[in-house]
Amino acid sequence: MNLKTAHSYLPCFRPGRPLEKRVLKAVKIAEGDPELAAKLKAQVGLDEKLVRVIQSIEPPPDLISRLSALTRDDSRGGGSLRSQLWHPAMLPVLLGVVVILAFLVWEKMESAASFPGKESVVRMVAVAQGMNGTELEPTQAHAGQLADAFYIRGFEGFRIPSELTQLPAVGSRVFKQNGHPVAQVAVDPHNALLYVFRSADFGLQLPEDGQWRVFSQDGWGCALQHSGGLGTVIALRGTAEEVRRFLGSLPHE
Numbered sequence: 001m002n003l004k005t006a007h008s009y010l011p012c013f014r015p016g017r018p019l020e021k022r023v024l025k026a027v028k029i030a031e032g033d034p035e036l037a038a039k040l041k042a043q044v045g046l047d048e049k050l051v052r053v054i055q056s057i058e059p060p061p062d063l064i065s066r067l068s069a070l071t072r073d074d075s076r077g078g079g080s081l082r083s084q085l086w087h088p089a090m091l092p093v094l095l096g097v098v099v100i101l102a103f104l105v106w107e108k109m110e111s112a113a114s115f116p117g118k119e120s121v122v123r124m125v126a127v128a129q130g131m132n133g134t135e136l137e138p139t140q141a142h143a144g145q146l147a148d149a150f151y152i153r154g155f156e157g158f159r160i161p162s163e164l165t166q167l168p169a170v171g172s173r174v175f176k177q178n179g180h181p182v183a184q185v186a187v188d189p190h191n192a193l194l195y196v197f198r199s200a201d202f203g204l205q206l207p208e209d210g211q212w213r214v215f216s217q218d219g220w221g222c223a224l225q226h227s228g229g230l231g232t233v234i235a236l237r238g239t240a241e242e243v244r245r246f247l248g249s250l251p252h253e
Contacts (some may be wrong), residue, residue: 006030008039015047115213117204117231121224122217124182124195125235136171136186143167143185143194150174155181158196160232161210161225163250167194178202190246195233205232212247216240223247236249 013027013197030036054120141145144165150158151224153174164187171186185194199205206213206226212234213224215225236243 001017001025001029002111003029003033004038006033006198007036007039009035010043013040013043014118015044018125031231051152069192108148108253115204115206117202117206118215120177120202120204121222121233122229124177124197125220125222127177127184128193128220128235134176136173136184139169139172141169142188143169145169146172147185150183155183155196157198158183159228159230160196161227163247163252164194164232164234164252167192190236192234192246195235196227197231199226199229199231202231206231214240214243214247216243221246 001022006029008026010026013023027040030040098179113185129148139149141149142165144160144162144167146169149172150156155174167190169185170188173184175184176179176182177197178201180197182195183194185190185196187194197204204226206224208227208229210225210227215222215224216239219237220235221238221240223243223246225232232245234243236246
């Protein structure tokens with residue numbers, strides 16, 4: 001088998017599934033060729049992402065009843081729709097539609113989780129990994145009352161979203177990242193950390209729509225809001241879903 005023939009068999013390769021000898025031979029040949037090996041790696045990576053997306057899709061709870069209703073309606077008309085829908089020739093088409101929809105969902109999720117300036121935000125959150133608590137200056141004020149204290153420390157214009165202002169702060173500080181100041185507040189009883197920074201300092205580019213964008217990173221659940229030229233990050237140990245619950249527990253006007 002030459003490289004051209006091996007390349008034609010690669011789309012048939014699916015890890016963990018029984019494969020024909022020709023497909024296995026094609027994979028072995030591809031692994032010895034840098035160009036084909038790269039294509040094979042990309043193909044396997046895409047397949048794994050699609051599988052994860054498909055597995056994450058939850059059907060509507062009323063799907064069975066809706067399909068049953070469709071079947072009943074179709075039976076009154078002679079059953080032509082049902083017979084065509086579940087005809088063996090139609091199944092690959094239906095499967096292809098599901099895969100395409102799943103891929104579009106994954107693309108949407110990926111684009112929503114990525115934005116200019118995210119790398120800087122992730123590095124801010126990672127700062128907490130090396131903290132032991134002594135870095136923070138104890139305070140008993142509400143988080144929204146720290147503007148003067150931060151101004152004295154070199155961060156001018158401290159402001160946080162209204163739903164965070166009444167959180168009890170237990171510690172705060174200003175630290176530098178790439179030479180730019182970042183205000184940090186520890187709040188209780190949620191064991192969360194707030195970070196406030198000037199968006200332009202870190203290349204943050206997001207619509208200033210007041211919406212929270214939730215993502216997870218290295219064991220931290222994070223929520224980011226961009227408003228008035230400032231970025232505000234909520235970070236807590238946990239998952240993105242835990243951050244969503246935290247946001248849901250906050251007072252909203």
